[in-house]
Amino acid sequence: MAFAKTDLFEKNLRQKAVYFKALSHPVRIQILLHLSKTKTCLQGDVSDVFPLNRTTINQHILELKRAGLIKGHIVNGKTVHCLNLPKIKEMRNLLSGFLNEISLPDEFCCEYNSIIIRNSEAE
Numbered sequence: 599m600a601f602a603k604t605d606l607f608e609k610n611l612r613q614k615a616v617y618f619k620a621l622s623h624p625v626r627i628q629i630l631l632h633l634s635k636t637k638t639c640l641q642g643d644v645s646d647v648f649p650l651n652r653t654t655i656n657q658h659i660l661e662l663k664r665a666g667l668i669k670g671h672i673v674n675g676k677t678v679h680c681l682n683l684p685k686i687k688e689m690r691n692l693l694s695g696f697l698n699e700i701s702l703p704d705e706f707c708c709e710y711n712s713i714i715i716r717n718s719e720a721e
Contacts, residue, residue, distance in 0.1 A: 613692060639678045663679075
């Protein structure tokens with residue numbers, strides 16, 4: 599039976615990766631910030647709000663929906679996209695925890711030590 603290589607990792611790590619992927623494009627971040635700041639939902643053609651065409655915006659909205667960060671509702675025959683607040687809170691907690699795990703003191707220095715990897719064919 600085939601399985602995704604991501605299945606080799608803990609569920610917690612996979613969920614963090616989903617959120618990081620959702621945040622991996624500036625317009626997706628801008629969409630989330632817009633929804634948060636305006637406390638409204640997106641509806642209709644929003645290409646005047648964001649610097650991309652409608653089709654591209656819709657693809658990015660789909661990525662945010664796949665991650666669960668926004669959800670769509672049908673209102674008067676049109677789809678309205680709103681923040682999914684429970685998922686936003688979950689993302690905030692997971693990513694804050696991740697950033698706390700990798701925090702280092704300001705004076706941290708990672709010295710580069712040369713590592714020689716030998717090619718077994720050359721020996």
